[in-house]
Amino acid sequence: MLIKLPLCNWPKCPCYPRYVYYDAKIDEWLRFPTGETKEVIHENMTTIYVMLACMSQNCRVRNIRNQATVELLHPIWNDLRKEIPL
Numbered sequence: 001m002l003i004k005l006p007l008c009n010w011p012k013c014p015c016y017p018r019y020v021y022y023d024a025k026i027d028e029w030l031r032f033p034t035g036e037t038k039e040v041i042h043e044n045m046t047t048i049y050v051m052l053a054c055m056s057q058n059c060r061v062r063n064i065r066n067q068a069t070v071e072l073l074h075p076i077w078n079d080l081r082k083e084i085p086l
Contacts, residue, residue: 007060015059018051049080 010016022044029037055068072081 008054008058010059010061010064013059015051015055018047019055022048022051045076045080046084049077049084053084 008015025044026041029041049072052068052071056065056072059065059068
């Protein structure tokens with residue numbers, strides 16, 4: 001279970017640089033797919049899932065918190081949701 005932290009001060013929280021990095025990487029992976037794209041995305045899914053979970057629970061900015069919560073509702077996270085309960 002994830003630890004509930006005091007509300008983070010977006011964009012000065014630890015999730016922000018990860019969010020910026022993965023937002024750009026996902027765009028790159030989808031725009032220029034290679035034979036390894038699916039494997040690379042799968043390898044990074046746990047990190048992305050935990051980052052979104054932290055944002056959805058701890059972000060001080062409501063629209064960022066809500067956006068992360070909506071992202072976590074996507075069926076792509078179903079397997080990880082079973083492995084890493086929020």
